Amino acid sequence: MSQPHTIYLGTYSGPQSQGIYRCTLDERSGQLSVPVLVAEAKNPTFLALSPNGRTLDAVSEAEGSAVGAWSIGADGTLSALGYQSTGGGGGCHLSVDATGKTVLVANYGSGSVAAFPTRADGSLGERSAFIQHTGSGPDLKRQSKPHAHAIYVDEANRFAYSCDLGTDQVLIYRLDTDKSSLTPADPPFESVPPGAGPRHLAFHPAGYAYVNNEMGLSVTAFKRDPATGALTAMQTIPTLPDGAPTEGVSTAEIWVHPTGRWLYVSNRGRDTITTFDINAQGRLTWTEETSTPRVPRGFGLSPDGRWLVVGGQKDNRVAAFRIDQKTGKLTPSGQPVEVGAPVCVVFAAPPSR
Numbered sequence: 001m002s003q004p005h006t007i008y009l010g011t012y013s014g015p016q017s018q019g020i021y022r023c024t025l026d027e028r029s030g031q032l033s034v035p036v037l038v039a040e041a042k043n044p045t046f047l048a049l050s051p052n053g054r055t056l057d058a059v060s061e062a063e064g065s066a067v068g069a070w071s072i073g074a075d076g077t078l079s080a081l082g083y084q085s086t087g088g089g090g091g092c093h094l095s096v097d098a099t100g101k102t103v104l105v106a107n108y109g110s111g112s113v114a115a116f117p118t119r120a121d122g123s124l125g126e127r128s129a130f131i132q133h134t135g136s137g138p139d140l141k142r143q144s145k146p147h148a149h150a151i152y153v154d155e156a157n158r159f160a161y162s163c164d165l166g167t168d169q170v171l172i173y174r175l176d177t178d179k180s181s182l183t184p185a186d187p188p189f190e191s192v193p194p195g196a197g198p199r200h201l202a203f204h205p206a207g208y209a210y211v212n213n214e215m216g217l218s219v220t221a222f223k224r225d226p227a228t229g230a231l232t233a234m235q236t237i238p239t240l241p242d243g244a245p246t247e248g249v250s251t252a253e254i255w256v257h258p259t260g261r262w263l264y265v266s267n268r269g270r271d272t273i274t275t276f277d278i279n280a281q282g283r284l285t286w287t288e289e290t291s292t293p294r295v296p297r298g299f300g301l302s303p304d305g306r307w308l309v310v311g312g313q314k315d316n317r318v319a320a321f322r323i324d325q326k327t328g329k330l331t332p333s334g335q336p337v338e339v340g341a342p343v344c345v346v347f348a349a350p351p352s353r
Helices: none
Strands: 005-011 019-025 036-040 044-049 055-060 066-072 078-085 091-096 102-107 112-117 129-132 148-153 159-164 169-176 181-191 198-203 208-213 218-224 231-238 250-256 262-268 272-278 284-291 298-301 307-312 317-323 330-338 342-347
Touching: 005 307, 019 044, 036 078, 044 342, 055 078, 055 091, 066 091, 066 102, 091 148, 102 159, 112 148, 112 169, 112 181, 129 181, 159 198, 169 198, 181 231, 198 250, 208 231, 208 250, 218 250, 231 284, 250 298, 262 284, 262 298, 307 330, 307 342, 317 342
Parallel strands: 044 091, 148 198, 298 342
Antiparallel strands: 005 019, 005 044, 005 342, 019 036, 044 055, 055 066, 066 078, 091 102, 102 112, 102 148, 112 129, 148 159, 159 169, 169 181, 198 208, 208 218, 218 231, 250 262, 262 272, 272 284, 298 307, 307 317, 317 330
């Protein structure tokens, strides 16, 4: 008998949300259970699971930006392990390296990244690395200074990549997990088209990387050198069909399917997820758009690649979609469930990012 998937939801706090929620997904019907509060927290907007599945980390988008850790009980409940300051303003994203020794955080407001060692119990030690980004972009309203929007560790656990919306760069760092340290790689960055505003990144099992450009409404495909970490841009492709209105639209989340055959990107304002085919050379072909709850800021893929679950930040709903295993196309399944301002979806056993 199959077991349901466990999902954790990061939210913005408000009248309908008090922190981190948990629900389950029935893999036969695609029905989500009603989310339940498992940890009270202030704006735990982005979550990351430790490799051993015993700890959940969250960045708190609140005054005095912080990153916290919770131990996960046998029944899926969370117990607080404490917070550390991110060292910058507007912490917005975090990730955990493959050993579970290091948690990395991106600060959007101050345009910086930081690293924290993890203790044996899963709690976070004092900040062990801090790097301030520099530079700007051509859009004076949104790119007058750096805005680190995300940070990820590659599958070999050697390099960390930070998308900076303010500088139109993907910065590349060498990661030392024993010291939980970051040092600039050589080369130290690769650029996306001017004014594109890189937001999030997804790795491909064959050595490619994809960055969704929040402002440019596009995806830039890169070939990645596993020895140096260097990125080489191959293609930039729109997420919207020709002629689609762009006013008030921006991309948000991005995932590569575990098989490496498809790429998914969410479009806020248009409230859709775009599906791309990925060919053997890592290049993308636009396939379809699928309507989602309003403002799909975050979504996640099940470890088996059969389900996509998305949160609608503005209509307080979470919905599940079945992934066609031959085409990658999405079909709504079950009934959406309600939770306040969902913005991050994490399956309890994460697929490769």
